[in-house]
Amino acid sequence: MTATARSFTRSVAEGPIAPAAAPSASRVLVRALAMEWTKLASLRATWWCLGLGLVAMSAFALLMGVSTADRFAEDPVAASGFSYAQLTSQGVFYLVQFVVLTLSAMAATNEYSTRAVITTLQTVPRRGLVLAARTCVTAGLAFAAGAVTTALGIGLLWSVVGSHARLDPGYALTTVLGAGGCMAVLAVLFTGLGTAMRGTAATIGVGFLLLIGIPLVLQLSEVQALNDAAAYLPGTAAIEVYAAGDVGFYTAPHDGPVNLATVLGWAAAAQIVAYTELRVRDA
């Protein structure tokens, strides 16, 4: 590890540096996006996380498919009530959204535990821009995770039960895009939450409670008002959206736009808290 001669750097004897023209706002954003993408994509954990999502969804779809196919073989009439979207949405709810939670929490918080955030903020001192870029990149990956796992799940289910239950490609596409979109919005939420909390474990813990812990307890209460309140949590509101109301294990008191607004509201609130925290607090 011997140092080589310094030969390539500009000789400052040529004179003071002329102030460079400031890059446009869009160029600065594109650079921040490229930086965040390079950072996220260069970590093995990112790909392990996404790979785990694919494996989990595959296993879930095959398991559900095989048991359903057995049932349909004995009772073909039952196949008429079969819903591809319901099963894959449950796979997303029970498995994929936790991959998105983990991915977002890592992307938002790992620079605080390693202190690498000081290097990031030296490169891009505008903190809102760092948050925006990081959120976009994470949301993009989350969209891919939601859409690809759902498509894979539907494909595997169809390969097993396709002879019993017809698949409507248009409806399947809606399910795929809905799952992708909702996972992207959850990534926005959890990247915001992680940025505000700065700790990976804490973010995943709180995220777990929001997604499944609290709604489960509210439902267990058997108090109707509390049961209905569960619809205003991000995970349950999201599955109403991507399962298009056909959740199977839970019915929200309202449809469509309210659920979408709920998920978006959670994401917006988390981002506002994150941005405020990032601006006010020292790095």
Place this chain on the structure above:
Amino acid sequence: MLTVRHLTKRYGETVAVDDLGFEVPPGRVTGFLGPNGAGKSTTMRVLLGLDRPTSGAALVGGRPYTEIPEPTREVGALLDASAVHPGRSARAHLLALARGSGVAPTRVAEVLQEVGLADVARKRIGGFSLGMRQRLGIAAALLGDPAVLVFDEPVNGLDMDGVLWIRRLVRDLADEGRTVFVSSHLMSEMQLVADHLVVVGGGRLLVDEPMADVIAAWSRSPVTVRTPDAALLAEHLSTVPAGAEGRVRVEDAGGGELVVHGLAPEEVGDTAHAAGARVHTLFRAETSLEQAYLELTETATEFSGGASTRPTGAAPTAAKERT
């Protein structure tokens, strides 16, 4: 050019930096010296836009860091070499920074070559020694070919090879006309690299002077004399009135060696001649910055109410003092 003006930074009740002000001009190495906890890192963090000042300002080229359009092309900094994700390769780490600052990705290979990490470019940083991480941090600082460089304790944890490399690099960067601002708590290190010295203690500015002036101003180095007539000479020296260098104090180092504080070698020689004492050796030890610094911080301690007024480093054995 770096400008720190009436900078104060409080963390809750703790005052880390207290009305600090100095400038760091280009073309020379400015050392930033102070004991641990003196406010060096805080000042650098405010300079780089990481912490907000409680009051005052720390400016780069007249602007706050956060208002520079492409900051890493103007200021390269290494604050904490361990502040990197261990799971990323050296190349990926630098590539992300290059993309974020609009620096050509080809610079990554260049700086890796320059800091001697080209062979491990694709290895994960987690397996790097502290010295290698320090080099990686320097590579990141050089990425944008900036005119201003800020290094916080750059030689910490480096082996001798690495220390020599940093010293040469820092010197070369200043000789190229860049503004180089290097902090250290090691006086000996500063003496070797810095042209100008900014000394802080307890968050306050103690000294902002050229290195040579600091040494001259803050040290009164003793004169060593070896004589077979030690007792005779010591007795005569103790009658010499206090001179320009302060009170006269003679220590008997044993074996016929006297250490004389407060007199120039000429005065010691003349006194010996007058006393009829034979002189075999007479010299003034080269003053180290270490000594100047210790005396300086001792003064700072006295200012802040510290009790010690005893001269630093003096062996009080058999010392003959005259007041």
